[in-house]
Amino acid sequence: MNTLTEAFLQSFQLMITLDETLVEVVLLSLSVTFKAVSLACLIGLPLGTALAVLKFPGQKTLVVLFNSFMGLPPVVVGLVVYLILSANGPLGPLGLLYTPTAMIIAQTILVTPIIVAHSRQIIVLLAEEYDETLRSMQASRMDIMGTLLWDSRFSLFTTVLAGLGRAFSEVGAVMIVGGNINHFTRIMTTAIALQTSRGDLALALGLGIILLVLTISINALAYGLKTTWEKHSYA
Amino acid sequence: MPKAKILDLNDFSEQRKQQASIICSSLFFQRGKKKILSNISITIPKTGISVIMGPNGAGKSVLLRTIIGLLKPDSGHVILNPEFAGKTALVFQRPVLIRRTVYGNLHHALGIAGVPRRQRKSRIEELIAIGGLAGLENHPARSLSGGEQQRLQMVRTLSSNPKLILLDEPSASLDPQSTHAIEEIIKSTSDKNVKLVLVTHDIGQAKRLADDVTFIHKGKILEQNSSPDYFNSPSTPEVKSYLEGDLLV
Amino acid sequence: MTRILARWVGLVFLLLGTPAHSSDEYILLQSTTSTQNSGLYEFLLPHFEDVYGVKVKVVAVGTGQALYNGSRCNGDIVIVHSPADEREFVKAGYGIDPHNLMYNRFVIVGPSSDPAGIGKIETLQEAFVKLSKGLAPFISRGDDSGTHKKELSLWAKYEISPTGDWYYEVGSGMGATLNITVGLEGYTITDLGTWLSFANKSNHVILYENGSEMFNQYGIIMVNPDHCPNVNSEPAREFLNWMVSPMGQQLIAQYKIDGKQLFYPNASPKMYK
Ligand SMILES: Nc1ncnc2c1ncn2[C@@H]1O[C@H](COP(=O)(O)OP(=O)(O)O)[C@@H](O)[C@H]1O
Ligand SMILES: [Mg+2]
Numbered sequence: 001m002n003t004l005t006e007a008f009l010q011s012f013q014l015m016i017t018l019d020e021t022l023v024e025v026v027l028l029s030l031s032v033t034f035k036a037v038s039l040a041c042l043i044g045l046p047l048g049t050a051l052a053v054l055k056f057p058g059q060k061t062l063v064v065l066f067n068s069f070m071g072l073p074p075v076v077v078g079l080v081v082y083l084i085l086s087a088n089g090p091l092g093p094l095g096l097l098y099t100p101t102a103m104i105i106a107q108t109i110l111v112t113p114i115i116v117a118h119s120r121q122i123i124v125l126l127a128e129e130y131d132e133t134l135r136s137m138q139a140s141r142m143d144i145m146g147t148l149l150w151d152s153r154f155s156l157f158t159t160v161l162a163g164l165g166r167a168f169s170e171v172g173a174v175m176i177v178g179g180n181i182n183h184f185t186r187i188m189t190t191a192i193a194l195q196t197s198r199g200d201l202a203l204a205l206g207l208g209i210i211l212l213v214l215t216i217s218i219n220a221l222a223y224g225l226k227t228t229w230e231k232h233s234y235a
Numbered sequence: 236m237p238k239a240k241i242l243d244l245n246d247f248s249e250q251r252k253q254q255a256s257i258i259c260s261s262l263f264f265q266r267g268k269k270k271i272l273s274n275i276s277i278t279i280p281k282t283g284i285s286v287i288m289g290p291n292g293a294g295k296s297v298l299l300r301t302i303i304g305l306l307k308p309d310s311g312h313v314i315l316n317p318e319f320a321g322k323t324a325l326v327f328q329r330p331v332l333i334r335r336t337v338y339g340n341l342h343h344a345l346g347i348a349g350v351p352r353r354q355r356k357s358r359i360e361e362l363i364a365i366g367g368l369a370g371l372e373n374h375p376a377r378s379l380s381g382g383e384q385q386r387l388q389m390v391r392t393l394s395s396n397p398k399l400i401l402l403d404e405p406s407a408s409l410d411p412q413s414t415h416a417i418e419e420i421i422k423s424t425s426d427k428n429v430k431l432v433l434v435t436h437d438i439g440q441a442k443r444l445a446d447d448v449t450f451i452h453k454g455k456i457l458e459q460n461s462s463p464d465y466f467n468s469p470s471t472p473e474v475k476s477y478l479e480g481d482l483l484v
Numbered sequence: 485m486t487r488i489l490a491r492w493v494g495l496v497f498l499l500l501g502t503p504a505h506s507s508d509e510y511i512l513l514q515s516t517t518s519t520q521n522s523g524l525y526e527f528l529l530p531h532f533e534d535v536y537g538v539k540v541k542v543v544a545v546g547t548g549q550a551l552y553n554g555s556r557c558n559g560d561i562v563i564v565h566s567p568a569d570e571r572e573f574v575k576a577g578y579g580i581d582p583h584n585l586m587y588n589r590f591v592i593v594g595p596s597s598d599p600a601g602i603g604k605i606e607t608l609q610e611a612f613v614k615l616s617k618g619l620a621p622f623i624s625r626g627d628d629s630g631t632h633k634k635e636l637s638l639w640a641k642y643e644i645s646p647t648g649d650w651y652y653e654v655g656s657g658m659g660a661t662l663n664i665t666v667g668l669e670g671y672t673i674t675d676l677g678t679w680l681s682f683a684n685k686s687n688h689v690i691l692y693e694n695g696s697e698m699f700n701q702y703g704i705i706m707v708n709p710d711h712c713p714n715v716n717s718e719p720a721r722e723f724l725n726w727m728v729s730p731m732g733q734q735l736i737a738q739y740k741i742d743g744k745q746l747f748y749p750n751a752s753p754k755m756y757k
Contacts, residue, residue, distance in 0.1 A: 147343065197657055197658070
């Protein structure tokens with residue numbers, strides 16, 4: 001039996017039997033990813049909107065920076081977060097290294113530039129269209145940004161999904177700051193890395209298949225939600 | 236909105252101050268080589284409906300945008316009577332409704348105008364009635380017909396209770412029925428003591444609504460007169476031929 | 485506006501505020517990967533955790549990284565296998581109470597067809613000479629790990645400079661290096677524990693495993709609480725004492741894969757002059 005067939009069988013078996021370890025790892029993966037992407041949206045959407053709407057010195061530089069940060073190497077982000085959270089680093093006393101929180105922080109840093117850059121690009125287009133109307137209504141800057149964000153919400157969905165994709169499949173940064181501790185900070189991707197280094201390629205690939213299945217499910221679910229929402233709240 | 240520069244009116248005579256809603260003094264606006272506004276100086280009366288006429292490309296829209304502060308003149312000043320400060324609104328030639336329902340558009344505008352959430356529903360009902368939009372509340376604003384969209388824009392403008400409304404050809408490209416509906420809204424608004432400045436090149440509409448008329452051609456003011464005088468005894472050959480339906484080029 | 489901001493900040497903390505530490509007491513073990521990959525901890529740790537009520541969280545990295553993490557106070561105890569580096573770690577004041585814990589040996593693995601012909605060789609020196617002929621690729625960890633250092637010391641000892649298109653420095657952990665070795669039908673040097681638990685052996689087998697030169701000593705060291713006041717030194721000491729106790733040592737000897745013992749206990753305190 002070749003590795004590929006075996007991988008499919010393994011993944012199938014793990015999913016069917018709801019393997020306890022698998023469930024634990026999947027749940028942590030989902031929780032870390034969703035929290036990181038929520039945080040990245042909380043930070044990135046206002047920031048992206050501000051960069052689209054406000055003109056201030058250094059604005060263009062920031063745009064270029066965020067566009068570039070979309071390609072931040074995860075390992076570098078992991079190292080920086082490691083050094084900051086390290087026991088004798090600046091945030092050492094918080095005791096966050098090797099916890100899910102550390103992984104959330106690292107992934108938030110990786111995802112935020114994606115949210116900022118994409119949302120800015122989407123909102124710039126709408127801002128052009130709404131500009132004179134909103135200004136003639138004497139809307140404050142907060143009002144303007146709020147209106148643009150809300151009215152772009154369906155286009156921003158894809159942005160959020162891009163962020164989810166990056167966070168969910170990321171391994172370099174979470175490995176360093178989470179430590180891949182069994183039952184505590186082990187997630188799908190680090191488990192895959194571990195099984196690869198153990199030479200259990202079938203299991204690693206099986207987990208990879210499950211990761212893919214989950215990713216597809218999340219995207220399908222999000223797409224379904226978006227379509228229903230759009231229908232019920234014409235935009 | 237960038238504030239229109241509100242200068243002290245002391246520079247002007249007492250009478251002019253009291254009678255004016257807007258004073259434009261020597262406005263110049265140029266883009267490239269093209270002089271779009273050249274030396275526009277005009278006093279717009281404080282009450283009634285002031286109509287601005289002129290052929291396409293005369294600079295009417297640019298003038299309205301300059302008055303409300305969306306454009307900055309290269310030189311000159313727009314002086315707004317302090318009574319109107321912060322209470323201005325602009326109805327655009329082409330309405331930009333936001334991507335929400337009719338109800339949503341009004342709710343949004345009331346929010347920006349600072350109307351508390353609790354009071355918005357009843358205000359929206361009033362506005363819907365004024366605009367004759369009953370039954371369309373939950374329709375996507377952008378799926379409305381041209382006339383309905385323009386009416387929605389007009390009542391949306393009213394949601395901030397402005398004291399001065401600039402209207403940029405609100406019924407251009409609308410059929411007679413829709414034009415009539417728009418004019419009814421204009422009249423009822425004017426009856427509530429709201430100052431209106433209406434740009435139109437519909438001569439009939441100007442006759443029906445205007446208290447005074449200003450004629451602009453190629454960025455210059457050619458004539459400003461009370462409505463009867465303007466239509467009965469135009470003082471420039473351009474206005475005369477315009478009123479007679481000749482093509483001004 | 486302030487209300488929006490307050491809500492926003494609240495949400496940020498809600499999202500970050502996963503229960504970072506469960507209420508149970510735990511120690512953090514910075515470990516070399518071979519002991520983790522071999523499955524030793526999964527077998528061993530429950531015995532300790534049940535008796536002492538202390539969880540042991542294992543971060544498995546290369547020996548160099550494990551010692552570095554310990555030196556930055558990110559861990560309570562380390563288990564590694566590079567005696568020279570351990571000595572330095574303790575001398576620098578990062579660690580205390582170093583012990584020998586257990587040993588096994590390094591082995592040379594390669595394809596069963598053995599193109600370099602080292603399977604029937606008596607001495608390690610001869611084996612290295614044959615490998616340097618370049619008849620098949622040799623895969624070097626190239627990552628300054630304990631295993632890498634061992635390999636380099638052997639080339640140096642036999643006065644061979646490992647260069648040429650047969651010598652691959654891959655800069656990876658043991659598992660990744662073994663995957664590459666199998667893929668290239670090449671040779672590499674690995675610790676026995678990792679090899680026995682490695683599942684992707686394909687047609688590769690152990691071709692050389694004799695000799696005292698291939699000795700692989702594992703050590704256990706507490707992170708120095710004087711250097712790192714944050715460490716959980718009481719339970720860490722309990723763990724160290726348990727590991728070197730007859731109980732811990734016996735359990736280590738009991739751990740087998742396919743009937744083969746992976747680690748041989750040899751606990752003793754280390755004395756550095
Ligand atoms: N922002 C602008 N930049 C450059 N040219 C403009 C701008 N706005 C209007 N124009 C030009 O100024 C002239 C007057 O435009 P406009 O005021 O829209 O005319 P109208 O009297 O028909 O409303 C036109 O030739 C138009 O192309
Ligand atoms: Mg115009």
